[in-house]
Amino acid sequence: MTARIEPITGRYINLDIEGRSYRIYFEEAGSGIPLLCLHTAGAHSSQYRHLMCDEAVTDRFRVIAFDLPWHGKSNPPVGWEGEEYKLTDQFYVAVIDAFSQAMALERPVVMGCSMGGRVVVRLALEQGKALRGVIGLEGSDSPSPWYDNSWLESPEFLRGDFCAALVSGLVAPQSPNEFRWETLWHYYQGGPEVFKGDMHFYRTDSDYAQESSTIDTGHCPVYLMTGEYDYSCTPEDTLRTAERIPGAEAIIMADMGHFPMSENPAAFREHILPVLAKIADKD
Template identity: 50%
Template sequence: MAKLESIVGRYLTIEASGREYRIYFEEAGSGIPLLCLHTAGADSRQYRHLLNDPEVTRNFRVIAFDMPYHGRSNPPDQWWLDKYLLTTDQYLSVIRAVWKGLDLDRPVVMGCSMGGAIVLKVASEYQSELRGVVGLETSAYAPGRFNDFLHHPAIHGGELVASYTFGLNAPQSPESSARENWWYYSQSGPGVYRGDTYFYSVDWDGREVIKSIDTEKCKVSLLTGVYDYSATPEMTRDVAAAIPGSRLVIMEGMGHFPVIENYPVFRESLLPELQFMLD
C-alpha cells in the first residue's frame, strides 16, 4: 500500500559570506522551529525519522537542510576554481542565512558531529535570539581528522568515507540503518568530507567560545553515544563542564549517528531534552 509522508521539500536561495547558494531543505510539523544540521559529508536525509515522528512534529516545526555542496544543495557558482574547505565563519554564515531566510523566531538549533560542534558557536553568537541548542556528539576541539587521503586520485573517496563512518555506529544498531547512513556518505561529492573536516578538525576550537554561553538565555542539551570514538563521551563531558547549567546525556547503545543509526533508541533520550526546550 502506498504511503505518503508529511515531509515537504523546497529550495531557498541565500547569500552567505558574499556568495549565493541554492539550499535544499525539508520540513514537517508546526510550532517552535527546530533547525537541524547534518553530519560532515552527509545530508539532511539523516533526519527523516525525526521529520516523521508525530510526537516531535506536534510541537516543533522541524527543518533540516543540506549545506552547500551536500545532498541536494548546489555548490556556488565557479565552485571548480577553489578547493572546498569549510571554515567556522562560513559555516555560521550559512546557518544564519537559512535561519533568517526562513524567518525563524527563537528556534532551537540541533546538530550532530560537526553540526554538534557549530551549535556551540551559534549559541555563543546568538544566544539572546535562541530558545536553545541540542548538541549531538558534540566536541569543542577535535584535531586529527583532516588528511589528504580523503580526496586522493588513487582512492575511492565515497567508499572510503562511507566505510570509515560505518565503523562509528554502535554494534547494537540495526545493520539496515547503519547501511543507510553508509549510502548517504557514499554519495558525497569529491573532497566534500575532507572540506568539512577542515572546519571540524583544523579551524574549529571552541574551548574559549563555550565559556560565553549563558544557559539562562539559551538552554543547552548535550547527548553523546557511549560507543562514539570520534566525539567521545569524555569530549562532551568537557563541554558540559565548561557550560554551567547545561544538560548532559551519555546514551547507552549508541554511536556517532543517533538520528539515523538507531532512531527508536535515540528518541528515548531526545524527547526529554525537547520537552526541556519547551518548558
C-alpha cells in the same frame, strides 16, 4: 498495493551568502517551535527523516533541515569547478544565519550532529539570546583528532565508498542493520572531496574551548548528547565540554554511536523526546 506518503515537504531557497548566490535544498515537517537540524560532515539532511516522521516531535516542533552547499541536493556555487571546497567556521555560521533569517525562524532550537554539534557551541556563544536552546549531538567545544591527518590528502577521499568505510566504525554494533546501511548510504552519495572539505572545519577551525565557559545557559539551554560508542567525539570529550559550560546538561546514550538520529531512530527518540519536552515546556 498500499502507499504511504511521508509528512515531509522539500523545497529550494536561493540565498546570497558572502557575496555569492547559493541554491539550498531543505525539508520540513510539523508545526510549532522551529527546530533547525544540521547534518554531519559529508552527509545531508536525510539523516533527520525519522525525526520528521515522528508525531511526538512534529506535534510541537516545526522540524527543518537543510543541505549545506555542496551537500545532498544543494548546489555548489557557480565556478565551483575551479576551486577547492573547504568549510570554514565563518562560512558555516554565515550559511546558518542566512537560512534562519530568510525562513524568519523566531528563536529556534538548533540541533546539530558531529560538525553540527560543534558549531552549535559557537551559536550559543554569540546568539544565545536569540535561541531557545541548542542540542549538540556528538558535540564538544574543541577538535579531538581520531585519525592521522595525512589521510585527508589521500585520493580515496574522492570516492563515496571510502568515506562510508571510514565512518562505518562510528556506528554502534547494536544499531539495526537497516539503519546502519541507510546511514552509510548518505556517505556513498557525497560529492568528490566534500567530506574532506568538511574536515577542515571539524579538525582545525572549530575550537571554542577558551570561550565556551561564558555561555549563558539561562538564556540558551545547552544539551550535549553523545553515544557511548563514539570515538570521534567521545563521551569524555562531551563531559569535559559540559563541565566547562555552567548549566549545560550532558547525556551519554547507551548502545549508540556517532549518528544517533539515523543509525538507531527508535533508541534515539527515547533520549531526545525528554530534552525537547524540557525546551518546549520552558518556553
